[in-house]
Amino acid sequence: MTPEQMRDASLLELFSLEAETQTQVLNAGLLALERNPTQADQLEACMRAAHSLKGAARIVGVDAGVSVSHVMEDCLVSAQEGRLYLLPEHIDALLQGTDLLMRIATPGNTVSAADVEAYVALMNRLLDPSQIPAPVVAPVFDVSQLLLAPQPQAPQPTFEPPLAAEPAQRPQRRTESGERVLRVTAERLNSLLDLSSKSLVETQRLKPYLATLQRLKRIQSTSLRALDSLGDQLKVVGLSHEAQEALAEARRLLAESQHVLSEQTAELDEFGWQASQRAQLLYDTALACRMRPFADVLAGQERMVRDLGRSLGKQIRLEIEGEKTQVDRDVLEKLEAPLTHLLRNAVDHGIELPEQRLLAGKPVEGLIRLRASHQAGLLVLELSDDGAGVDLERLRRTIVERQLSTEATAAQLSEEELLTFLFLPGFSLRDTVTEVSGRGVGLDAVQHMVRLLRGAIVLEQTGGQGSRFHLEVPLTLSVVRSLVVEVGDEAYAFPLAHIERMRDLQPDDIVQLEGRQHFWHEGRHVGLVAASQLLQRPPSQNDDETLKVVVIRERDVVYGVAVERFIGERTLVVLPLDPRLGKVQDISAGALLDDGSPVLIVDVEDMLRSVDKLLNTGRLERIDRRNRHTAELARKRILVVDDSLTVRELQRKLLLNRGYEVAVAVDGMDGWNALRTEHFDLLITDIDMPRMDGIELVTLLRRDNRLQSMPVMVVSYKDREEDRRRGLDAGADYYLAKASFHDDALLDAVVELIGGAQT
Missing domain, CATH: 1.20.120.160 (HPT domain)
Structure with a gap:
């Protein structure tokens, strides 16, 4: 050239x-x-x-x-x-x-x-x-004529649409202040952030050395005082001149070493502080390199809304708030497609034609608002329009026509439940396919991409007034604010975006409902599960009765996860797991704590699926925080297992009034889980129950080395001799027929088996 x-x-x-x-x-x-x-x-x-x-x-x-x-x-x-x-x-x-x-x-x-x-x-x-x-x-319409005339269709545009109907791929730009822009590959930026985070962790490793040096200083001070005391005591017996010189020399050397150690400790302390400050600044700068203003994803969207609206015969204005909100570069790239889908959806489905808006008493020009803001470590997007909203009755009919629900069930669906159908693959309210919509891939694709970002999307609408999409996604995929906890002597991190609250529960705060443990939280009963079972870690041996609980939420699903200890809130640099591991159950990624120790980041959505699986299979374990000493002093405990609510409540009240402590289970499987995780003095069980009957339950109990000596009473409607013999052969100590059941018979049998209520 x-x-x-x-x-x-x-x-x-x-x-x-x-x-x-x-x-x-x-x-x-x-x-x-x-x-x-x-x-x-x-x-x-x-x-x-x-x-x-x-x-x-x-x-x-x-x-x-x-x-x-x-x-x-x-x-x-x-x-x-x-x-x-x-x-x-x-x-x-x-x-x-x-x-x-x-x-x-x-x-x-x-x-x-x-x-x-x-x-x-x-x-x-x-x-x-x-x-x-x-x-x-502005166009002027004769409203009286519109009322008499048939509803018009969208007019065909008489102009040639501009060349850019969609946001095009854009080259790199200068900043608003005119600063020069240096192009750097994403891989190098990721590498820089990774190295800076590791340097930040490495500086924290100086703290244990400093603590050791401080301890050594204290030991030397104690040694010097001991040496002085020894010298004072030896003066009484009279030392030789040589011994006195040796003692003075030892004192001098120890004092000199203490002085040198003090100087070096001070220098190392200063170096460690400076190094941590620089490492933090390096990390913050590297992280800032990944952050871009939200406006970067909006370039072309306002134009797209205008052009698409014109092509459909509509007048639409897009208002944007929060353009300067900082978001991770990777998140911005993944947000462009979902936002385009939602904006096109608002233009095509949301905003009405000018004639329809006039009839509804609205301005001719439709309004779409897009607002971006930071909230608790999340990017919150709200996209609303002042259109007609979703026709719920038409949506209900479409659900039935597509055989997604029966007519009776669809009639009982709430507004929130109805709107969730719009996010199903292939679902559309359009009868015909156009260039803009009708294929049913828009909202389904939006929800899929939002979930890939570990975010959530909710649709709300007001009939005749418009719709509102509420999106929450992380500000960055490379850094996550988390609560670090201890489970089975290992560290795990729960992303703050999915944590509703942290709680300390006392044993009396935990209640049994239908055989499952719950606690009262903000006006509702919330299920309680053990993190040790979900993460397959050994249960805690902590004798502290206070239970540490993380209340996690994913959309409308809420559970309390019991952990051993709250370590604290941390900002973690996400380190992807080795791809060769595949998808690790309940875990999304890893990270390093300040001291360099590893921590696994919990995949909350996956963990909630694991809880549902345990509930459906009846394998959810109970949590018993009463220590052994407390259990020995407590009232005698009885487990009542029966699938009849009436029988369970009758037996429970009888035993409670006599002074016993009573827990209930809804079937044999639920009872078996309770027996393995809690201490009981007596088991009272029915025979005919779903999932696991009483005979199977007693057989399992007698095979267990820890439980085989527990007294067992069978209470059943079956009063034939062969039924009685079958129960006793399985290992029951007492068989009581419900047909001849009365209060005294049950209580007398209990006293005969385990004695009175008080220990």
């Missing part, structure tokens, strides 16, 4: 960068001018942008760029001087010219001379006042 060719290539690259900047100004300004065509500052900004592009194109010899920008400038100058009132047709054409200029300036794109000539001719026609109708601020 000759020097002249190199110079031309460099100028073309500069022209491309300038075109990118100036077309952004044009896009934003033209959308503002569409709402207020006489806005002087926007007219000035757009005119200057077109003028700058014309000059830049002339310098680099791009004649097509000169021609396009020149006619655009003429149009804008005419509007500035009051000779032209900008109509939607002018805005369409100017936006089309903006897209054409970007195509001309982008390396590798080819724009034919015919395209440029056609555009110049279009602009010249629009600049001819004789061919443009008088300006109309």
Whole structure:
């Protein structure tokens, strides 16, 4: 390449960068001018942008760029001087010219001379006042005629839509302040963040050394005092001159070593503090390199909403709040597609046609609001529209027509339950497929991508007033704020985004409902599970009766997870697990704590599925925090196992009134789980029960070395001798027929087997 060719290539690259900047100004300004065509500052900004592009194109010899920008400038100058009132047709054409200029300036794109000539001719026609109708601020409809006329269909657009109906792939940009941008690969950024996080962890390893040196200083001080005391005691017996000199020399050496140790400890302490500060700054800077303003994902969305609305015969404005909210680069990239789906959905399904809006007493122009904000380590997005909302009755009919539910069941579904059907794969309220919608992949794809980001999405609507999507996703995928806990002498981290609360429970706070443990939390009973069982760790041997519980939530599902100890809140750098491990149950990733020790990050959604699986199979273990000493002093405990609620309650009240402590189980499987995890003095069981009958339960108990000596009473409707013999052969100590059942018979049998209630 000759020097002249190199110079031309460099100028073309500069022209491309300038075109990118100036077309952004044009896009934003033209959308503002569409709402207020006489806005002087926007007219000035757009005119200057077109003028700058014309000059830049002339310098680099791009004649097509000169021609396009020149006619655009003429149009804008005419509007500035009051000779032209900008109509939607002018805005369409100017936006089309903006897209054409970007195509001309982008390396590798080819724009034919015919395209440029056609555009110049279009602009010249629009600049001819004789061919443009008088300006109309807003369309006027005869409402009385609309009430009598059949509902109109969406009119076909009479204009040629602009070239960019979707947000296009964009090259890198300069910052708003004009700072130079250095392009760095994502892999290098990830490597930098990884190294900085490791350096931050390494600086924390100095703390144990400092603690050891401080301890050594204290030992030396004690040694020096002991040596002085020894010298005082030896003076009484009278030491030789040589012994006194040796003692003084030992004292001097010890004092000197203590002085040196003090100096080195102080220097190491200062070095450790400086190193940790620099490592923290390095880490924060590396993390900031990954963060981008939310506005980066919005480029082109406002234009897309406007163009799509025009093509459907609708007037729509997009309002955006929180453009400067900082979000991780990876999260931004993954958010662009879901946001595009939701915005297109709002334009097509949400906002009504102008005639319909007038009949409903609404402004002709529809409004879509998008708001971004930080909240508890999450990026919260709210996308709302002032359209018609979801037609719940039509949705109910569609559910039945698609055989997703019976008519009787669909009639009983709540609004929240009905709206969840919109997120099913292939579900759509449209009868026909159009270029915009009808295939049923929009909301399903949105939900899938949001869940990949470890986020959640909720749809709310008000009939006739509009819909609102509420999205919550992590601010970053590389760093997570977590609560670190101890389970089975190992550290685990629960992401704060899924934690509703941390609680200390006393044994009396735990209640038994239908054989399962619950506690009262914010007006509802919440199920209690042991983290040791979920994570397959040995149960805690801690004698402390207070139970540490993490209340986790995923949408409407809430559970309390019992752990051994709360270590504290930490910001963890996510370290992906080795792909060769595959999906590890209940675990999403790993991390390192400040002292360099590893910690596993819990996959809360997966953990909740594990809880459901344990509940469905009846293998959920109970938690007994009463220590052995307390159990020995407590009242005698009896487990009643019966699938009849009436029988369970009758037996429970009888035994409670006599002074016994009673727990209940709904079937043999539930009773077996209770027997393995809690201490009981007596088992009272029925025979005929689902999942596991009483005979199987007694047989399992007699085979268990720890439980085989426990007294067992069978209470059953079966009073035949062969039934009685079968129960006793299985290992029961007492058989009582329900047909001849009365209060005294049960209580007398209990006293006979385990004695009175008090120990």
